Amino acid sequence: MTHTQTQIKSRFLRAVNRLPVDTTPIWLMRQAGRYMAEYRALREKYTILEMIKSPELACEVTLQPIKAFDLDAAIIFADILPPLEGMGLSLEFVKGEGPVLHNPLRTAEDVERLRVLPPEETLHFTLDAIRLARTELDMRGIPLIGFSGAPYTLASYAIEGGGSRNHARVKALMMNEPQIWQRLMNKLSTVVGQYLKTQAAAGAQVLQLFDSWVGQLSPYDYQQYVLPYTQKAIAIAKQADVPIIHFGTGTAGMLELIKEAGGEVIGLDWRIPLGEAWRRLGDDVAIQGNLDPITLLADWDALRQRAQYVLDEAAGKVGHIFNLGHGILPQTPVDNVRRLVDFVHEYQATK
């Protein structure tokens, strides 16, 4: 244990570094979101991209859940897709439909045209938001997480042109055009890695890589066509010397490969018991997760019982960060969020 590590006070940063904590830290993916009235009030005035691109608004939204709940970490308000905009794709959030890329990648020429520019040039708004938010958060003793979409998830959006049920286009390109794929993934992993590294330089104390769609792949395809690029992105980000949380959904069949990508913390969805995942991954990683987000729509008794199960699965382990297995849903009652956060802190403290 280094001198620096013993001085870490934040229980979130302690857990990330696998140091003992007074009680389990908790934050929630998409904790700044539509379930909060404060957020909806701002969204009436601004589009999502306007909020992301205004450092002041992004900072304000980042702080909303921190002010409302006893959360142990903030995550910068941004989205996984703006890096694609910086590369030359035309991004829009369409009401009721989600993100749309108006000029999706289809040919080798499309991939050639993609720009790899410094994040300071294309994503300066999020870097500025991080600087602003750090000042506010330091006063509260709350650390800030930066993040990016992972190369496969970005490739999927860029090729499909938006969300996709079965990822047919992205997989077909990956399987049939290995050279175009390699060129694309090299560009994406450079952009993602540099973006993460620059976020750390701007003040993010932990970085999360959202490999949201990677569970759509067979482990065979993940290992051959994706893992090398996730490794590359993480290796670049690590030049900043801050820990990486590597989150994916549907990864229960390939956790060992996810670990090979190099994250210090593995983020789980709810489809595997946390204890079993940790046994497979080993004690040299921290674990983040893994309550089904739907549980927050349930009555308190049902919610408490399942939160307790997650905590019991992590009993005796060092390095557990409580979270949902995916983003919080818009229809989530605020009161359930408050009770969950407090329960996680109190339950562990009484043991």
Add this chain to the structure above:
Amino acid sequence: MTHTQTQIKSRFLRAVNRLPVDTTPIWLMRQAGRYMAEYRALREKYTILEMIKSPELACEVTLQPIKAFDLDAAIIFADILPPLEGMGLSLEFVKGEGPVLHNPLRTAEDVERLRVLPPEETLHFTLDAIRLARTELDMRGIPLIGFSGAPYTLASYAIEGGGSRNHARVKALMMNEPQIWQRLMNKLSTVVGQYLKTQAAAGAQVLQLFDSWVGQLSPYDYQQYVLPYTQKAIAIAKQADVPIIHFGTGTAGMLELIKEAGGEVIGLDWRIPLGEAWRRLGDDVAIQGNLDPITLLADWDALRQRAQYVLDEAAGKVGHIFNLGHGILPQTPVDNVRRLVDFVHEYQATK
């Protein structure tokens, strides 16, 4: 090994019973479907429900892929949802949208109203189609699979009113209303079990339970709120003394619980290496799977390489049935299906 077992000639039935085979048997989920011109020609004249409810048409469609390819098993042309229609829900297949239940379950009274009637009364068309198809298939030496949706998958459609992205309604009812849930699942498991058993009596030689959405659940919720009812459905079906294939997607985090449901064959999706799944499940089950259906959209080299990987993962094992990890996609080229079927037979034979 019983006297009966040594007399089994079909390599599909031999693999299901974990007997040695000359080469790996193969069939494909949704093998009778829109990717075939013969199927599309019929669909121009009839709706899906008209085709399912006409034993002659259902028999004809069942045989289409058997005539076109060297497949080792037929599956009766039907759908997982007609059992819900028999219980009193109003089912329609809406173009571009998929199945819709016009009167979804929302209250205790809705669940009370659900009828549990003999399959001979509500699903006689599929039983008749099975009788017709058996006659045709026996001449070709090809066995016939009957099937049903599993209780959770049916509950999900019945409560959500159709397909669902996050299963919020069905899970909220499950978590908040355990008594209504129990009543519903008891009815569904009775209907599913009896339907499967009656299909076997009509001539189906193997039964597949489609637990298609069960991977949306945490293992905790599956074990407490679903597994007992899947066990009940399978126990009723087993009174017919034919083997059960239990198929689910997204189950890599809870294969051991899936095994507890009682199927002789476990059907895998593509999200876990087949060999690793089999190690976890043990040699007392047969395994069906597990090629990503998207692979059939790829060039032959990419397809062959991944099919070979699946076969190599099963090398030396007794009881492998080659299949996709989910249903075949409508845009699949027919020629890829033909080449895959022949490759699976030839690859094993040369080893």
